[in-house]
Amino acid sequence: MCMNTEEWVSTRSFGFSTKTHRSKRSKVRVYLLMRRRSEQISGRDMELKNLRLYLENQSIIEENEKLRKKANVLYQEKLVLVSELQKKFPPIGCSPPVVYPIADSVINKEVTLC
Template structure:
């Protein structure tokens, strides 16, 4: 079993108790810089994603409006065609052959 003394000991330092080398400090620095860059990269991607989402919703709304307009125009077109056919038939019946 572990005693309290074992828990209170500090963790072993890297490289068998030696000070960290310059090479490892550079590696740590590179990792920190990479994490910062990736963080901003992630934020940029989230912003782009949000912009694309909003643009997509706008396009979908416009598409729905155009669809409704097309339905109304088709109904109007069918009504005019029906009226035209009625007048054309009635004028054919009136003219003698």
């Protein structure tokens, strides 16, 4: 089992040169694997961010629809109150009523104001 110095040096130098060659390959492979893994991780991160933004957008859209419906109900109540007010207290000495068309996505009514 004991080697002489020449055998040990020759095998050592030969082994060292192949190890260096393998080492370069292995370093490249490790680099490529690390790069692929980081791309996968960043891809997952992007997917998670995208999902979070999508869910946030959906909640904003739902809230917007609720507020739009609420605003429409308030607008209709306002029209009813204005018409009741005009019936109770007709304007005195006012020129003929002017009709203003009000365009709304849900209702199209005309309001008479003095």
